[in-house]
Amino acid sequence: MMLAMALAPAAPPGSDVRIAPGVVLRDLGGGRVTGSLLEVDLSRARIGVLRPPSGAARARVSDMVNGARAVAGINGDFFDISERSHPGVPATFAPDGPEVADGRPVRGAVPDGQRFGPDAVPGTYGSVIGVDRHGVGRVARLTLTGTVRTGNGMIRLRGLNQYALPVGGVGLYTSEWGPSSRARAFCGTDLHRNAPCSPDTAAVLIRDGRVDGTSDPGGRLPSGASLLLGRDGGASELRSLRRGDKVRISSTLTGPVRFRHALGGLPLLRDGAPVPGLDARSRSPRTAVGLAPGGRRMFLVVLDGRRETGSGDTAAGLAALLLRLGARDALLMDGGGSSTMAVRMPGKPAATVRNTPSDGRERPVPNGLAIYK
Template sequence: MTKRQRRFTAYRTALTLLTALGSLAGAALSGAAPAEAAPRGRIAPGVVYEHFDIQVARGTAHGHLLRVDLTDPHVTLDLLHPGKVAGRAPLSQLARTQGAVAGVNGDFFNISEAQHPGVEVTGAAVGPAVASGRALKAAVPKGQRFGPALPPGTSTRDVIGMGVDRRARLDDMALSGSVRTATGSFPLGGLNQYALPVNSVGAFTADWGSVSRVRATCGTDTNRAAPCSEDTHEVTVKDGRVVSWADDPGRGAIPAGTTVLVGREAGAAQLRKLVPGQPVKVLHELVAAASKVAYRFAVGGYPVLTGGQPLPGLDDSAVAVRSAVGIAGGGKRVLLFSLDGGSAYRGLTVAEVAATLRKLGATDAFSLDGGGSSTLVARAPGASAPTVRNHPSGGAERAVPNGIGVFVTP
């Protein structure tokens, strides 16, 4: 064999090995993906899309994954949202409008009001939300949430987010706020929420939208289906002064610089003490329990994996289509995950989602809304906008209140 032939043989052997390794990586958890599925590979610097089969005891599910490398200074994450808390849109539309290259759906949300006939469905998310460093909303009471039962020890305040230090982390975000007047002050119990705690006052800003605020006074802290309160009051504060009041919560867009205070029970009694022309200062912020670093974005859901270990008590019986997020590399690598839905595909239990993300390298993981909401979008090579990569349960995208977007700067 000549020297040239030996070099060619060595090259061909190396190429065969690399091809085999690439195939194994693409089918990380099992065998090959369906032939009609979108091609795997890098969709932007620091962002890679994969899909693969997931073998579990009761069958095979098919997963879609975005690997996001936050060590790349051109890659970042932010909240996808339609501009108003009480609003929804398909994930692909949110990503296209905001210029994201990829994303996954976000929090659970107020999707129906069968128990409260005539009450407008808000479409607002359950948990806290932060977009581009600005707090949009706080969490509803635990008994008012939509979605499956929460794992023990978790709450509606749980979030996954990315700090201004460009590290992703799990956290707990509580509302800290007050309404202050010359004669005293009282605490704020809500910010742009579809459900307020009993006996509280909530603040609604221009971020809320034009949807009715009546839903905020329905149900109780432990029973979402409880009747709407009959003891309510609403006060409008503009440029720091009370300008109007009403007994019933209203609807319509809230101008910038204006805050509408809605009270129920004892909170309504507090608001009745305010009179037109009276100076009022409304203060509110979301306070993170674990991080001292400000958040660039945060979205609600619930943790399923912390410190490399599944949370105790995760459900291992209910199979459903699901979306989730994994964190690896000390918060510098993020895994956005979603399943295929529909009758042709199998879902996973919450425990299986935690185990899957752990196998993919996550040390922490967070469950997002699932079922018909589960959607993962990514831009194809050469395309100008992201498209849906998984198979949504309903055969088409569901309008959602928010999502996690992947952005790439020049």
């Protein structure tokens, strides 16, 4: 049951509140743009990924922060939220981009043409922001690398817990996928999200290293099991498997950084400059994460908008703000009604929402970024 959202009074304009060692909350009020900033010293505080509780596809940021016993958190990546493009196929509420939690690859990136939210700048597919194995903030691109090896050969993996698979691809689904339907995986194309669903599909259930069935069991996967889904040419490859066949599956997210925790997003700043082509016209509530040179200082920004609390800002305006704060690299997270910052204020038992969500209430989201003492 959804509870009433706890909205905390904003900090006085210009004031700094020390939330925890190395974590400062600052009000960004003043003028047409209002919002909140969390400035984090990564040598004194830790970063993690917020995820919904088991059995849920998404949750409110404040609930995830409290459930994780974090001191603060913001919403994460853009995600599949619409059922209108494919009637009868439920929305999955799964994120667009890669995700890494506790060093484990959780999901890969959907094809660029399938993304929800603004178009990605060319050459930035699979961008993430997070911390590496040493707790240093990093921005990089991650690509899925994986194989399915059988006695008859090898099948390339082109998806990992993704709400959309590339045309002709095979994807791996594990318990990390959660409770949502997997039917959306076969819909759209690599270039057009609203294109029809593929009629040629296949599913293979894997348990204890062997083929245990040739259909999607639906819902949550059985304990210890994984599922291979294929569309078009990928479906043909999966139909070569038979019950009892031995299967060895490997998958990882490869890139220049070994992340401990990371979330997907759209680049705003790269090497101290705004990325080309940022929207400079559409104002909206926005969420972004930036890193100062050296990766030891992180900025988490949430801007209000669409109500009396302010008009939000453009992507270009947010990039300029992050540059003024001292960021060198930054990613744009989901915005609009998803933009949320929840903070456990000093002496308080639970985190409360610091911004004013534009929906008038806190929207459940599939992931977020957490700050720990």
